[in-house]
Amino acid sequence: MSFWEFTVDASYFVAAVLFIIGLKRMGSPKTAKSGIKWAGIGMALATVVTLWHPAMEAGFFRYVLMILAIVIGGAGAWYTGKKVEMTGMPQMVALYNGMGGGAAAAIALIEMYSGRAFEHGTTVLILAVLGALIGGVSFSGSLIAWAKLEGKMSKTIRLPAQQMINGGAALVIVLLGLWILMSAGSAPVLVTIFFALCLVFGVLLTNPIGGADMPVVISMYNAFTGLAVAFEGFVLGNAAMIIAGTVVGAAGTLLTLLMANGMNRSISNVLFAGFGVDDGAEADGPEGEMKSVEAFDAAASFAYSDSLIIVPGYGLAVAQAQHKLWEFVQMLEKEHDVDVKFAIHPVAGRMPGHMNVLLAEAGVPYDKIFDLEEINAEFPNADAALVIGANDVVNPAARTDESSPIYGMPILDVDKAREVYVVKRGKGTGFSGVQNALFFGDNTRMVFGDAKQVCTDLANGLKQL
Amino acid sequence: MITGFVALYIFMLAAFTGYEIIGRVPAILHTPLMSGSNFVHGIVLVGAMVALGHADGFWETLIGFIGVILAAGNAVGGYVVTERMLEMFKSSKD
Numbered sequence: 392m393s394f395w396e397f398t399v400d401a402s403y404f405v406a407a408v409l410f411i412i413g414l415k416r417m418g419s420p421k422t423a424k425s426g427i428k429w430a431g432i433g434m435a436l437a438t439v440v441t442l443w444h445p446a447m448e449a450g451f452f453r454y455v456l457m458i459l460a461i462v463i464g465g466a467g468a469w470y471t472g473k474k475v476e477m478t479g480m481p482q483m484v485a486l487y488n489g490m491g492g493g494a495a496a497a498i499a500l501i502e503m504y505s506g507r508a509f510e511h512g513t514t515v516l517i518l519a520v521l522g523a524l525i526g527g528v529s530f531s532g533s534l535i536a537w538a539k540l541e542g543k544m545s546k547t548i549r550l551p552a553q554q555m556i557n558g559g560a561a562l563v564i565v566l567l568g569l570w571i572l573m574s575a576g577s578a579p580v581l582v583t584i585f586f587a588l589c590l591v592f593g594v595l596l597t598n599p600i601g602g603a604d605m606p607v608v609i610s611m612y613n614a615f616t617g618l619a620v621a622f623e624g625f626v627l628g629n630a631a632m633i634i635a636g637t638v639v640g641a642a643g644t645l646l647t648l649l650m651a652n653g654m655n656r657s658i659s660n661v662l663f664a665g666f667g668v669d670d671g672a673e674a675d676g677p678e679g680e681m682k683s684v685e686a687f688d689a690a691a692s693f694a695y696s697d698s699l700i701i702v703p704g705y706g707l708a709v710a711q712a713q714h715k716l717w718e719f720v721q722m723l724e725k726e727h728d729v730d731v732k733f734a735i736h737p738v739a740g741r742m743p744g745h746m747n748v749l750l751a752e753a754g755v756p757y758d759k760i761f762d763l764e765e766i767n768a769e770f771p772n773a774d775a776a777l778v779i780g781a782n783d784v785v786n787p788a789a790r791t792d793e794s795s796p797i798y799g800m801p802i803l804d805v806d807k808a809r810e811v812y813v814v815k816r817g818k819g820t821g822f823s824g825v826q827n828a829l830f831f832g833d834n835t836r837m838v839f840g841d842a843k844q845v846c847t848d849l850a851n852g853l854k855q856l
Numbered sequence: 857m858i859t860g861f862v863a864l865y866i867f868m869l870a871a872f873t874g875y876e877i878i879g880r881v882p883a884i885l886h887t888p889l890m891s892g893s894n895f896v897h898g899i900v901l902v903g904a905m906v907a908l909g910h911a912d913g914f915w916e917t918l919i920g921f922i923g924v925i926l927a928a929g930n931a932v933g934g935y936v937v938t939e940r941m942l943e944m945f946k947s948s949k950d
Contacts, residue, residue, distance in 0.1 A: 403902075410896050411873055417892045418881040423942045427892055431935050434898060438931070441902040447909035453917075457908055460921050461901075464928030472936030477944075483937055484891050487898075491930035494900045497923025498907045501916050514860075613894050620900045621870075625863055627903050633863070634870045635899040641874030642893050646886060649878075735884070744887035751944035757884060 395443045402440040403631035409433030410635050414642070420757050437631055446627075464490075477752045478708050481741040482540035485609045488616050489533025495619035496526030500586060502626050506577035513572070518622040520568050523582075524589050526619035529612045531593030536605050536612065539597075540741070553599050554663060560592050596662070604661045606742040607650045611658070614643025650743050681818065681830050683837040686845050689777075689812045690719075690852030694727045696774035696810075700766065702734050702803055703746060706780020706816070707842050713753035715846035716779065720755075722853050733759055734766040734803050736784035767804050776808035778829075780842050782815075786827045811835040814845045888945075891938040898931030 413430030416422040438461075441447075442454070468487065475483045499522040502508040508519040538544040567585040571578060600608055617639030624632025651658050693699055701720070707713055723729040733750060740746035747760055770776065778785055785805040788795040805811055806829050813830060815837060829835055838845055874893075881889060904927040908920030 414877050420945050427938045437902050441905045446906050460924035461928045464925035465932040468929040468933030472933045487930050487933035488894045490926040491897050491900050494904045494923045494927035497919050498903050500919050501907045501911050617897045620897045632903050635896050637870035638874035639893040639897045641871040642878040645878045742887045744884050747884035748941050
């Protein structure tokens, strides 16, 4: 073993250890910030030593290309990553993830075009083909997910007999893949057609899925990219890629399941059922009148409560009202001695934990923020609950009405609080299209208006008391 | 080359590690963790560099070049957004 072979292998080992320690540290709010730095050191180390990788038969020109590509990709991502708003985080993660999938597929293509993937036995070839498939689907699928969340593709196009077409495409891809496995040497035309179909399949698979389900899909593609990276790591004999890719593949799969569970859906239901796209059906709503009050009255009621639980939803973030809300909460705590807690539903926001990030951005400390399991028992003892920009996640029909499309979804038991205030822009329904019985409850008062304006009015209301 | 059962052992242990890491994490950190794991598979950059390094001819070189751009975007972008998100987490005692 030459000096550089040893150095590269040793550095990859250290990088793999740093990745695992980094991810572990990211699992607790106290150590999370240092976690990403540890992983970052690992990445920098692995990247730099790779310039001396023994398998690199690169001349001067190749090194120039390599550095140039790193600078282009790195600078572009640095700029966009620094610029993006916190509400836009999910689609940015989708975009970077798709790039990783594309890179894994590019490795597979080079190894197959050059014939190297055919020289090391069937296992290597199978993994190369699988890596191209999964990486390619993750690449095109993530781009579609990004475009949808970014609002560049507002219409969800559904082909007639979508499942048949998808199934047909999948079958052809499998057959072509088998054909590649049986060819004796490099088969460039076949590989090209195969890869092009993989890209098309990613589009077909992602396109019919509604925007509300996209986070689950992004998380799934994150796991896909991890797997593709692990497979290509095997093809290249690179242990760092195998370990890092597999860890992400497993972690991403679990995260995807947790997300789907939070919405009370199975993965296949998300992928194939197409819920979350409005189908125009008007659901029978609960009967009764909504009782509306002014923000000032709500503020007065909160000021004389002992305890308040706030349920923020994505509508709060869309209105950019989280800063105003936190201002109001601080006044309540300091001047009126109210015990305020935030309750977050697992699917609030656009990804699990997204709402926490948005609240953290406004400066809300994480020990004031509670999960569904932690807080649900406290609603019956709470003097007041304030729902801002959330709808389906507080709909009691999920507990009681078996005919409701959201029946069985775990919800926050807001309706059990003594008084409930709901801030809402209009009388419309949530993304499920289901009318919310909570809004008609005897103890519920509606405050209609833009979330940011209402939060400002609430704060002003407090000052007038 | 890493072959046969050694590779299988690596797969199995790494998969358990990934599962354990996510399994005990509070939901508030799920988004940063998804982003963080997105960063970690940016290690594909080292593979893309090697692939470009031994690519032959115009097309392979072009694909390798694009691959390195994409991989660098994954690694750098993943790092930047994860760090930005985690920067915001504060306890009320800080």
